[in-house]
Amino acid sequence: xxxxxxxxxxxxxxxxxxxxxxxxxxxxxxxxxxxxxxxxxxxxxxxxxxxxxxxxxxxxxxxxxxxxxxxxxxxxxxxxxxxxxxxxxxxxxxxxxxxxxxxxxxxxxxxxxxxxxxxxxxxxxxxxxxxxxxxxxxxxxxxxxxxxxxxxxxxxxxxxxxxxxxxxxxxxxxxxxxxxxxxxxxxxxxxxxxxxxxxxxxxxxxxxxxxxxxxxxxxxxxxxxxxxxxxxxxxxxxxxxxxxxxxxxxxxxxxxxxxx
Numbered sequence: 117x118x119x120x121x122x123x124x125x126x127x128x129x130x131x132x133x134x135x136x137x138x139x140x141x142x143x144x145x146x147x148x149x150x151x152x153x154x155x156x157x158x159x160x161x162x163x164x165x166x167x168x169x170x171x172x173x174x175x176x177x178x179x180x181x182x183x184x185x186x187x188x189x190x191x192x193x194x195x196x197x198x199x200x201x202x203x204x205x206x207x208x209x210x211x212x213x214x215x216x217x218x219x220x221x222x223x224x225x226x227x228x229x230x231x232x233x234x235x236x237x238x239x240x241x242x243x244x245x246x247x248x249x250x251x252x253x254x255x256x257x258x259x260x261x262x263x264x265x266x267x268x269x270x271x272x273x274x275x276x277x278x279x280x281x282x283x284x285x286x287x288x289x290x291x292x293x294x295x296x297x298x299x300x301x302x303x304x305x306x307x308x309x310x311x312x313x314x315x316x317x318x319x320x321x322x323x324x325x326x327x328x329x330x331x332x333x334x335x336x337x338x339x340x341x342x343x344x345x346x347x348x349x350x351x352x353x354x355x356x357x358x359x360x361x362x363x364x365x366x367x368x369x370x371x372x373x374x375x376x
Contacts, residue, residue, distance in 0.1 A: 117157050119190040122150055123183060123200035124164040131172035138315075138339030140288075141367035142214045145263045146195060150175045161186070198230040209236035211255070215362055216248035231255070245364035263367050268346050269374040275350075281310045284352045286345065287368040289316055292358035300331050312356070313337050315348070345371075 124146060133139060134147045146162065154160040154174030161176040163183040170177045178186060184203050192206035201209060211231070222228055231254045238258040240246045246260060283303075285293060293314065304310055311333045340348065349355070355372040 117159060119159045120150075120153055120161070120193065121183070121191065121206070122146060122160070122162040122164075122193045122195065123180070123197075123204075124162065124195040125180065125197055125200065126165065128165040128167065130162075130166060130170060130177045131175055134342060136341050138341060138345075141263060141365075142195065144266075144342070145367070147175075148264060148266055194236070198227050198234070198236065199225075201230050201234045201236070206234075209234040209256075210239055211236035212239045213245070213249065213364075214241060215364060216245065217250065217253065219250050219252075222253070228253070241365035248364070263365055263370065265367075265370050265374045266342070268342065269349070269371045271350070279351050279353045281307050282352050283310065283312045283354045283356050284348060285312070285314045285356050286349075286372075287357050287363075287366065288360075289314075291360035291363060295358050296356050297331060297334070300334060304331075304333055311335070313348070313352070315340055315345070 124143075127143070129137075129139060129143050129147070131147050131151060134144055139147070150160050150162055151173050159176075160174070161178060163178050163180045163186075166177055166179055168179065169182070180200075183200075189205050189207055191208045191210065192201065192204060193210040193212050194200040195212045196214060198211055235254050235256045238249065238253075238255045240249060240258060240260050241262060242260055246258060249258075285296065287293075296312075300312060303312075312331075312335070314334065314336050316336075316339055349372055355369065357366060357369050359366070
């Protein structure tokens with residue numbers, strides 16, 4: 117049995133969040149990996165911005181402020197921010213990335229020093245992602261591991277009839293949503309009965325979308341929890357995602373394909 121510590125800064129979340137609220141791909145993937153490792157018998161802890169410790173679905177969740185005292189020195193996995201290794205001593209260091217890294221930005225943020233000190237093993241999401249992480253960043257190796265798709269998104273049986281002409285969007289709004297909305301009048305002209313439901317994985321994005329003037333057939337429906345998202349995918353004809361240069365692995369698209 118291994119002792120595995122995840123380190124994450126950002127919005128607070130835990131295993132219960134995945135089951136009751138909307139989450140981004142990085143956060144939901146962390147929850148699912150932590151729980152899968154715990155089911156295999158490992159001692160798994162996640163240090164993030166939750167206000168108080170809790171135990172959920174086999175994983176020990178703790179405030180990030182507890183990490184300097186509680187880190188046990190086996191495997192540490194820093195998500196997106198290598199400075200989380202500062203002040204901690206692990207036998208193995210893993211740096212789990214979800215976005216491209218730009219040299220100037222990492223230097224400006226002071227992220228190069230922790231990489232030099234720890235030389236972590238980089239975990240990347242694909243070949244495109246690997247090509248956009250500078251080779252000169254210190255590491256002990258680089259491995260590509262795609263995000264996993266939760267079993268909830270796989271159909272148990274094919275449907276007998278296709279869903280209505282309904283499109284949905286479940287990615288980050290800045291990743292091409294405005295481009296799709298500019299095309300929507302033409303789509304609506306060619307498919308008069310079409311509708312377009314837009315979901316944002318983060319609350320502040322949903323609020324920003326709701327302030328936009330809705331086009332004919334377009335609804336900004338905010339954020340929804342995973343069980344509801346599964347149902348929405350099952351009752352949509354197409355998921356619209358144009359792609360973006362920062363999209364290293366589109367979990368939203370992978371979930372939609374799994375639902376076919």
